[in-house]
Amino acid sequence: xxxxxxxxxxxxxxxxxxxxxxxxxxxxxxxxxxxxxxxxxxxxxxxxxxxxxxxxxxxxxxxxxxxxxxxxxxxxxxxxxxxxxxxxxxxxxxxxxxxxxxxxxxxxxxxxxxxxxxxxxxxxxxxxxxxxxxxxxxxxxxxxxxxxxxxxxxxxxxxxxxxxxxxxxxxxxxxxxxxxxxxxxxxx
Amino acid sequence: xxxxxxxxxxxxxxxxxxxxxxxxxxxxxxxxxxxxxxxxxxxxxxxxxxxxxxxxxxxxxxxxxxxxxxxxxxxxxxxxxxxxxxxxxxxxxxxxxxxxxxxxxxxxxxxxxxxxxxxxxxxxxxxxxxxxxxxxxxxxxxxxxxxxxxxxxxxxxxxxxxxxxxxxxxxxxxxxxxxxxxxxxxxxxxxxxxxxxxxxxxxxxxxxxxxxxxxxxxxxxxxxxxxxxxxxxxxxxxxxxxxxxxxxxxxxxxxxxxxxxxxxxxxxxxxx
Numbered sequence: 287x288x289x290x291x292x293x294x295x296x297x298x299x300x301x302x303x304x305x306x307x308x309x310x311x312x313x314x315x316x317x318x319x320x321x322x323x324x325x326x327x328x329x330x331x332x333x334x335x336x337x338x339x340x341x342x343x344x345x346x347x348x349x350x351x352x353x354x355x356x357x358x359x360x361x362x363x364x365x366x367x368x369x370x371x372x373x374x375x376x377x378x379x380x381x382x383x384x385x386x387x388x389x390x391x392x393x394x395x396x397x398x399x400x401x402x403x404x405x406x407x408x409x410x411x412x413x414x415x416x417x418x419x420x421x422x423x424x425x426x427x428x429x430x431x432x433x434x435x436x437x438x439x440x441x442x443x444x445x446x447x448x449x450x451x452x453x454x455x456x457x458x459x460x461x462x463x464x465x466x467x468x469x470x471x472x473x474x
Numbered sequence: 475x476x477x478x479x480x481x482x483x484x485x486x487x488x489x490x491x492x493x494x495x496x497x498x499x500x501x502x503x504x505x506x507x508x509x510x511x512x513x514x515x516x517x518x519x520x521x522x523x524x525x526x527x528x529x530x531x532x533x534x535x536x537x538x539x540x541x542x543x544x545x546x547x548x549x550x551x552x553x554x555x556x557x558x559x560x561x562x563x564x565x566x567x568x569x570x571x572x573x574x575x576x577x578x579x580x581x582x583x584x585x586x587x588x589x590x591x592x593x594x595x596x597x598x599x600x601x602x603x604x605x606x607x608x609x610x611x612x613x614x615x616x617x618x619x620x621x622x623x624x625x626x627x628x629x630x631x632x633x634x635x636x637x638x639x640x641x642x643x644x645x646x647x648x649x650x651x652x653x654x655x656x657x658x659x660x661x662x663x664x665x666x667x668x669x670x671x672x673x674x675x676x677x678x679x680x681x682x683x684x685x686x687x688x689x690x691x692x693x694x695x696x697x698x699x700x701x702x703x704x705x706x707x708x709x710x711x712x713x714x715x716x717x718x719x720x721x722x723x724x725x726x727x728x729x730x731x732x733x734x735x736x737x738x739x740x741x742x743x744x745x746x
Contacts (some may be wrong), residue, residue, distance in 0.1 A: 315480055322657065334590070370675070372675070373674055373675040374674060374675075391676075392675065392676055397673075397675055397676055398675070399673045399674045399675045400672055400673045401672045401673065402671045403672055412711075416733040423658075432664075432668075434660055434665070434668065434669065436657070436658040436660070437659060441657070444655075444656070444657065444659055444685075445653060445654060445655045445656075445659075445713070446653075446655040446656065446708075446712070446713045446714045447655075447657050447712060447713065448709065448712045448713055448714050448715075449658065449714075451656075451657040451712045454657070454659075456657060458553070461714055
């Protein structure tokens with residue numbers, strides 16, 4: 287296994303460059319970003335479940351008592367740390383906003399994952415209250431599929447949550463409403 | 475005409491050079507059927523299968539594989555004396571004694587009364603036999619030695635034992651694997667069993683197999699230990715990571731190795 291590769295003396299030089307590069311990365315990583323608290327409350331609002339049309343349950347009323355804003359909702363949907371819905375769902379309307387240079391990158395509207403159903407036409411499949419429940423707690427909305435979709439406004443029974451995320455929801459009540467407002471625009 | 479001759483010559487040289495040593499970290503190109511009846515997967519695939527053409531080419535050619543720089547570090551350290559006993563690995567072993575180790579580790583060690591993976595074994599040899607300081611999992615020295623040792627088993631079939639005293643650790647590892655955790659509330663199985671082969675934003679999910687570790691990750695510009703990968707996967711769902719070498723991660727490593735029984739060892743594999 288002692289190989290002729292030693293002819294390539296560049297090997298070590300490459301290693302030195304790489305070490306320098308990674309210590310830089312390390313210094314940057316030390317400026318620790320909080321994954322969860324970003325200046326807004328992420329407390330969990332209480333809400334009532336009622337009977338749904340297409341699902342067993344729904345949350346009929348806005349979590350914060352007022353309707354959200356669809357344009358702001360789009361912002362949370364593509365945000366990598368907050369909604370990041372497009373990590374799993376394709377949405378034609380969002381993809382259409384991507385510049386050609388976005389399409390192979392994580393930039394804003396680019397690159398959608400495909401493990402989940404497309405959200406195109408989702409407002410024709412579910413009522414507003416059902417969409418709200420799906421975002422708040424998809425485990426309650428789809429109880430039979432052991433869903434991978436995160437509960438964006440719930441933290442009950444969670445296991446081993448990292449320090450600053452503990453007891454916090456991913457999306458605040460306001461943000462949930464913004465997302466729901468955007469989902470309502472996805473009609474077939 | 476001249477150009478042709480030169481190409482021909484280069485090809486000859488290349489074939490001489492390449493014939494000289496054992497196979498590269500060649501990735502498995504076919505899936506295998508799991509041997510265990512209660513295995514959760516229908517087909518077992520190495521992470522190699524899901525990488526790009528360019529990454530595969532890098533792994534398949536030792537000259538292009540950036541992880542081989544650490545193989546050299548390991549090879550150098552192998553015969554370097556260290557510690558108060560004035561010994562090196564070479565005082566007790568030949569590199570060829572390491573053949574097959576990666577295929578059967580982690581194992582339950584009766585004397586130490588715990589699960590031992592390659593890194594723990596290396597550190598235990600350093601402590602007991604060399605009276606030398608332990609290495610951190612992701613130090614260049616440890617990565618180098620773990621790659622050097624595991625690469626001796628390249629092409630061999632993984633076959634870890636999970637019965638006897640290993641059984642209770644296997645069970646714990648399995649529980650860890652299926653436990654939802656973190657603010658995103660996902661288990662390993664969500665990503666690596668239910669959706670492998672599919673895209674989650676930029677990443678194509680693999681089965682999360684461990685047969686190529688320590689792997690050289692292009693994103694890290696460095697090889698990384700399996701336990702570093704565990705920490706990364708825990709943190710990306712915003713779950714508390716465990717320490718490298720912790721009983722939790724050792725049990726998870728054993729369970730994961732069992733999920734990949736039948737795969738060949740590819741260390742140092744190259745991943746995106």
